[in-house]
Amino acid sequence: MLQKTSHFLKEANYIGGAWVGADSGETIDVVNPANGQRIGGVPKAGGAETRRAIEAAQEAFGSFRKTSAAERARMLRKLHDVIMDNQDALAELLVMEQGKPFAEAKGEVGMSASYVLWYAEEGRRIYGDTVPSPWADRRIMVTKEPVGVIGAITPWNFPSSMLARKLGPAIAAGCTAVAKPASQTPYSGLAWGVLCEEAGIPRGVVNIVTGSASQIGDELCSNPLVRKITFTGSTEIGKLLLKKSADTVKKVSMELGGNAPFVVFDDADLDRAVQGAIAAKYRNSGQTCVCTNRFFVQAGIYDRFVEKMVEETKRLKVGSGLDDGTQQGPLIDADAVEKVEEFIADATSKGGKVVAGGSRHALGGTFFEPTIITEATPQMRFMQEEIFGPVAPIFRFEKEEDGVALANDTVFGLACYFYTSDLGRAFRVMEGLRYGLVGVNEGVITAVEAPFGGVKESGLGREGGHQGIEDYLDTKYVCIGGL
Ligand code: ADP
Numbered sequence: 001m002l003q004k005t006s007h008f009l010k011e012a013n014y015i016g017g018a019w020v021g022a023d024s025g026e027t028i029d030v031v032n033p034a035n036g037q038r039i040g041g042v043p044k045a046g047g048a049e050t051r052r053a054i055e056a057a058q059e060a061f062g063s064f065r066k067t068s069a070a071e072r073a074r075m076l077r078k079l080h081d082v083i084m085d086n087q088d089a090l091a092e093l094l095v096m097e098q099g100k101p102f103a104e105a106k107g108e109v110g111m112s113a114s115y116v117l118w119y120a121e122e123g124r125r126i127y128g129d130t131v132p133s134p135w136a137d138r139r140i141m142v143t144k145e146p147v148g149v150i151g152a153i154t155p156w157n158f159p160s161s162m163l164a165r166k167l168g169p170a171i172a173a174g175c176t177a178v179a180k181p182a183s184q185t186p187y188s189g190l191a192w193g194v195l196c197e198e199a200g201i202p203r204g205v206v207n208i209v210t211g212s213a214s215q216i217g218d219e220l221c222s223n224p225l226v227r228k229i230t231f232t233g234s235t236e237i238g239k240l241l242l243k244k245s246a247d248t249v250k251k252v253s254m255e256l257g258g259n260a261p262f263v264v265f266d267d268a269d270l271d272r273a274v275q276g277a278i279a280a281k282y283r284n285s286g287q288t289c290v291c292t293n294r295f296f297v298q299a300g301i302y303d304r305f306v307e308k309m310v311e312e313t314k315r316l317k318v319g320s321g322l323d324d325g326t327q328q329g330p331l332i333d334a335d336a337v338e339k340v341e342e343f344i345a346d347a348t349s350k351g352g353k354v355v356a357g358g359s360r361h362a363l364g365g366t367f368f369e370p371t372i373i374t375e376a377t378p379q380m381r382f383m384q385e386e387i388f389g390p391v392a393p394i395f396r397f398e399k400e401e402d403g404v405a406l407a408n409d410t411v412f413g414l415a416c417y418f419y420t421s422d423l424g425r426a427f428r429v430m431e432g433l434r435y436g437l438v439g440v441n442e443g444v445i446t447a448v449e450a451p452f453g454g455v456k457e458s459g460l461g462r463e464g465g466h467q468g469i470e471d472y473l474d475t476k477y478v479c480i481g482g483l
Pocket residue numbers: 153154155156180181182183213214215216217218232233234235237238240241
């Protein structure tokens with residue numbers, strides 16, 4: 001178990017390169033979801049502290065924007081190395097406050113390092129254009145410049161990597177940042193301050209504040225010095241931040257909720273589909289925005305799919321993330337457990353059948369049994385709402401077009417998955433699904449090299465890939481005349 005002496009476990013905010021408390025001296029408790037025990041407390045900062053962090057970022061921007069892409073790439077490569085040198089300690093910190101199995105936490109930290117390295121590379125390829133001019137005596141030059149100070153608000157389900165894919169491109173582009181990690185998992189966020197110090201990122205380039213979400217969020221959204229808001233979290237809060245950012249016309253990137261369908265056609269490779277289904281459903285105990293929310297299975301394979309899913313689901317080992325072999329950790333908090341119970345009660349009252357799990361786990365606390373509900377129907381709440389827990393509702397459909405229509409019947413459009421061995425169907429369905437991310441015969445598809453993001457109410461903008469740096473850049477057109 002990580003000791004309080006670990007230099008990654010910081011209980012102060014990082015502003016202008018200094019570690020400071022909240023003005024009020026108040027703190028918020030951080031709890032280990034695996035045992036309900038308090039780990040410690042982090043500053044309960046508000047508007048004033050956030051304003052100072054923004055000013056520190058603005059001051060740092062003055063010189064940071066002038067650094068060369070090569071210099072910033074060197075800093076990011078160093079940051080990558082510092083993360084990887086401390087992968088186990090950072091993963092342990094993550095498990096302690098978030099609950100996910102150690103192997104997943106280690107994977108997340110590795111992913112953080114990969115994002116940082118990717119943007120070390122991409123930052124050197126921020127090309128502009130010279131465009132053929134319509135005038136004989138003038139030339140057209142188009143350049144890309146960093147937008148300035150960015151505000152980054154991140155959730156508790158990926159407390160390390162969600163910051164990586166915001167801070168990585170921000171630094172690569174020459175922006176400076178004020179980050180606000182989720183209050184449930186602030187340590188993995190604050191650890192970025194330590195990592196930045198060790199990597200030699202100049203003071204004020206990255207600032208981290210913890211505390212009142214609404215006060216910090218209000219300041220980030222209303223302060224004119226902040227030129228861009230990047231948010232990962234619920235659609236509800238995303239809409240609020242969009243409205244608040246409108247007054248100062250900020251750039252916005254929003255990674256919001258999902259309602260991922262997982263469609264299995266009669267001609268699918270059953271074993272492969274089940275393997276993908278388990279990964280796409282139960283990763284992080286179902287608490288990711290790309291986790292399957294609804295399984296649509298064609299009638300001819302329905303019973304066999306259910307039987308195998310039940311078998312595999314019952315095999316999942318539930319326990320503390322730090323115990324060997326754990327595949328399912330606790331849910332983040334008591335509210336999450338209650339919400340999962342409400343979804344199950346709603347489904348069973350409308351004819352759904354619980355064929356695996358269905359209850360709180362014998363381990364107590366916020367542990368929940370991986371659950372499968374068959375005979376799901378569109379009248380049930382999970383047809384439209386995100387479960388964010390280890391519950392797999394399985395719907396039945398007859399025709400290909402019905403499967404696609406059901407999958408698209410949602411305001412969300414982040415990830416979707418489908419399984420078929422028919423090439424023509426693969427193309428028809430891939431083109432018919434209105435989603436930002438599509439897994440064809442694949443249940444885990446995130447990669448730093450690929451653009452991540454949704455359509456419809458799942459968000460705006462893309463993170464990762466070469467696209468992920470665009471939102472941190474302004475385009476400038478320069479007309480050079482009198483030649
Ligand atoms: P989740 O449901 O995953 O907790 P939220 O959207 O509630 O998602 O939270 C994601 C992030 O948004 C967290 O850092 C949270 O503290 C922050 N947040 C919540 N409410 C607000 C708000 N009113 N203004 C700004 N940030 C907020």
